[in-house]
């Protein structure tokens with residue numbers, strides 16, 4: 001499988017510029033989860049993107065492997081966020097070593113669109129983890145869309161200058177209820193006369209109880225499942241903040257322990 005073409009993930013420098021995390025909030029939050037639950041040192045960052053979270057975990061003393069499907073992301077990570085080993089792997093089925101924890105941040109897990117892909121991801125995590133190993137994930141919350149349409153009502157417009165060219169985007173989100181997917185259509189236009197480019201992405205809409213059930217079916221005990229505080233909540237997580245006990249807002253945070261190894 002190859003990653004669908006996407007201006008942001010095809011250009012990792014641009015991705016980091018558009019979604020800055022100068023204080024490494026996501027990496028620090030993940031490390032805090034790992035520490036709170038006594039994870040061992042070996043960590044796999046699945047869907048590691050630019051490598052900034054993997055490098056943060058490496059920097060605090062962990063032995064980290066970052067894995068992604070995008071060769072552009074992996075090449076960027078090796079140069080700009082050295083320390084971890086970076087490998088090409090697919091969330092939908094991977095075997096890249098043995099670890100004490102798998103982390104999967106910023107909705108990377110939701111690129112598992114179908115139940116079969118989710119099962120394959122969790123089967124791979126189970127094979128990859130040592131007994132008692134942790135899965136730490138942070139993602140959109142499907143339940144947020146029950147009764148709320150604020151993110152769906154109006155297309156959002158954005159613009160930025162990249163390598164001397166002004167890029168404008170119009171983004172429309174729709175809910176595909178049958179597939180349980182949040183679908184995004186983004187139209188890019190530039191002021192250099194090129195044709196508009198239309199890009200499609202989608203994320204699985206996972207609900208808290210569904211996730212709980214899936215994890216249990218794959219041998220995991222859920223230790224935390226909540227809507228924040230986390231690295232992408234408002235207000236964002238700060239050092240020392242404890243996990244909440246609701247799952248209503250737009251981000252989900254999950255920590256689960258593998259109690260029944262494969």
Ligand SMILES: C[S@@+](CC[C@H](N)C(=O)[O-])C[C@H]1O[C@@H](n2cnc3c(N)ncnc32)[C@H](O)[C@@H]1O
Pocket residue numbers: 001003009026046047048049050053067068069070073089090091092104105106107108111
């Ligand atoms: C939103 S980015 C998140 C990157 C990083 N985890 C972060 O928090 O900055 C999602 C990443 O998932 C990767 N990805 C998408 N589908 C994938 C798949 N099937 N297997 C592995 N990685 C995938 C993309 O290439 C991208 O780097």
